[in-house]
Amino acid sequence: MEALFYKKREDDLQCLLCPHHCVIPAGGTGVCMVRRNAGGILKAETWGNLSAINFDPIEKKPLYHFYPGKVILSLGSIGCNMSCQCCQNWQISQTSATDYHFTRSLEPEEIIRLASSRNENVGVAYTYNEPTVWFEYMLDIARPAHASGYKNVMVSNGYINKDPLIELMQYMDAFNIDLKGFTKDFYRKFTGARLVPVLQTLRLIRKAGKHLELTCLVIPGMNDDPGGFRDMTRWIDAELGPETILHLSRYHPTYRMDTAPTPPAKLEELYGIARTKLSYVYVGNILMKDLSDTRCSKCGATVIVRNGYQIKRQSLTHKGTCSHCGNQVIIC
Ligand code: SF4
Ligand code: SF4
Known part of the structure; x- marks a missing residue:
């Protein structure tokens, strides 16, 4: 499948899908490892191929304010345009179409048929690995899903350029976007990407009026400084609004990190800071009494x-x- 959003140059081509703007020589791939220059044409190598397909509780995305209690058909492929040091899904995010053995290949219409096989299913979620890097397949599913009355949900790191995001938002109903930290240094060292484009994505989604929830994985010693975290919640409040939903997720050691899991007291401390600005804050990846319940932002009723x-x-x-x-x- 020929990719969208790229330009041909004299001896190579440039992908314009995400802020990496990879220049890809003949035969090579971009940072995400799944978009290849094949004879001067940019190919989306993973189109039609899935690493995972499940009916998940929508709370697992996590989305807490969008059809609670329902399930959503959740799809994942491979590749990512970030390289987070503690990626929980590194087996599918940090691999290529050459190295990975796909178990499922499905046409968009087969996915829509599957979506209709469960009554309590609200739609399709693009998740598990970074869906931006399988943009064309996601779009080819999202269009007919939207036309059939299903909701489309993107779970993403937010590292996508403005034009593709605007095209995608015609069909997307809800987003969960990672805001992994709030310093340029953290993003560069921990993810191999930049913070500023993620903030632009968040502003664009908010401006488009789509449902938006944010997730921040709290990693001890990396992004849990109370001052920096306060700056982040102030930014969310000022730019996205005080009703923006924020999930604080507990880190567990995996992939390239062996730091001990986030202490519950730290999650409680950051929850308290976020709640001074934001109405809807949740702690996840751990059971902590009351910190995952929803209270009305006006009257406080649970x-x-x-x-x-x-x-x-x-x-x-x-x-x-x-x-x-x-x-x-x-x-x-
Ligand atoms: S989507 Fe992949 S190839 Fe395209 S710019 Fe981003 S990392 Fe590079
Ligand atoms: S953005 Fe998500 S999928 Fe990609 S490396 Fe980071 S945690 Fe893994």
Whole structure:
């Protein structure tokens, strides 16, 4: 499949899909390892190929304010335009089409058929590895899914250029975007990418009015400084609004990192800082009483109690409003 968003040059070509803007010589691939210069044409090598396909609880994405309690058909392929030191999915994110043995190949229409096989399924999520790097396949699925009335959800690191994002947003309903830290140094050293383009993505999604939730994996000694974290929550409040949903996720050692897991007290401390600015903050990847429940931003009533991916509705109408004060809390 020929890729979108690239330009041919005299002896090579340049991919314009993400802010790396890779210049790719004949036969080579970009940083993501899945977009190749094949005879002067940029090929999206993984089109149609999946590493994982599951019906997941939507809470697992994580999305807490978008169709809570439903499932979503979740697709993953391979490759990534970042190289995070503690990637939980490194076996699929840090590999290439040459090295990886795919188990499933599905046409978009087969995926739509599968989506319709479960009544409680709300749509399709593009997740597990970074979906930006399989942009064309995602778009080819998202279009018919949208036309069939399904919701499309992108779970992403947000490292995508403006033009492809705008094209994608015609069909996407909700995003969970990682905001992995808040310094240029952290992004460069930990992910091999830059912070500023991620912030631009967040502003564009907010401006387009799409449902947006953020995830920050809290890594001891790397991005857990209270001052830096306060700066991040101030930025979210000022640029995206105080009702922006923020998930603080507990780090566990994996891939290239063996630092001990994030202490619960640190998660509690950062939760407290974030709550001074933001109405909806959650702690995940660990069970901590009350820190994953949803309270109405206006009156404080508890509207959803969570236990892992299990949810119990309280004081919540079927339209997603608080039954005490009528505030819209949830999309459902
Ligand atoms: S999508 Fe891949 S090839 Fe294209 S610019 Fe980004 S990392 Fe490079
Ligand atoms: S952006 Fe996500 S998939 Fe990519 S390396 Fe980082 S954690 Fe892994």
